[in-house]
Amino acid sequence: GAVVSQHPSWVICKSGTSVKIECRSLDFQATTMFWYRQFPKQSLMLMATSNEGSKATYEQGVEKDKFLINHASLTLSTLTVTSAHPEDSSFYICSARVLAGVSGANVLTFGAGSRLTVL
Amino acid sequence: DAKTTQPTSMDCAEGRAANLPCNHSTISGNEYVYWYRQIHSQGPQYIIHGLKNNETNEMASLIITEDRKSSTLILPHATLRDTAVYYCIVRPLYDKVIFGPGTSLSVIP
Numbered sequence: 001g002a003v004v005s006q007h008p009s010w011v012i013c014k015s016g017t018s019v020k021i022e023c024r025s026l027d028f029q030a031t032t033m034f035w036y037r038q039f040p041k042q043s044l045m046l047m048a049t050s051n052e053g054s055k056a057t058y059e060q061g062v063e064k065d066k067f068l069i070n071h072a073s074l075t076l077s078t079l080t081v082t083s084a085h086p087e088d089s090s091f092y093i094c095s096a097r098v099l100a101g102v103s104g105a106n107v108l109t110f111g112a113g114s115r116l117t118v119l
Numbered sequence: 120d121a122k123t124t125q126p127t128s129m130d131c132a133e134g135r136a137a138n139l140p141c142n143h144s145t146i147s148g149n150e151y152v153y154w155y156r157q158i159h160s161q162g163p164q165y166i167i168h169g170l171k172n173n174e175t176n177e178m179a180s181l182i183i184t185e186d187r188k189s190s191t192l193i194l195p196h197a198t199l200r201d202t203a204v205y206y207c208i209v210r211p212l213y214d215k216v217i218f219g220p221g222t223s224l225s226v227i228p
Binding site for chain 1: 153155157160161162163164165168204206212213215216217218219220221
């Protein structure tokens, strides 16, 4: 089945530094990927939609200059948290769109997530 | 506006069927019903989806009412590993996936 690999699974960084999270589709091409963040005991919040070869579309309230998304190939999307601060500490999860079934109804395959802790 | 309503939490005895309800009374004709689940500290996992017919796969069954205003996800023989948050999502085919609070299912030994 379709597998999405996300790396790193956890990262600790100092305040003010930048952190890059990679999301790879291992056995399929993903023209569209999605980035979510999740705070403890809360649901997933969509941050942005990443389309290969074009600029990402950010959800309302998400700072595009702080959360840089690059989708330079059909198998790789990256999220860079720039100048990270403690309030950016969260669980970041990527997903890719995969066709499913005879109807072709899109489903999402998710990475395992990346837990970011900013000190 | 929330498109779906789910109970906040449910318990189920191990080995019994878990029936998770979802209300989507404002569903449109082109919107599918999708179910995902998230086990603690992991990425979500796709379970099943349907448009209007009942669906079954190796993980679960999806029962959609005739008027499509509600559905039920059935895990036929719940195990401890099925403890997770279950999300019912209604959306058109190519739309983005927005998660609500979901139902926290606890499978009890």
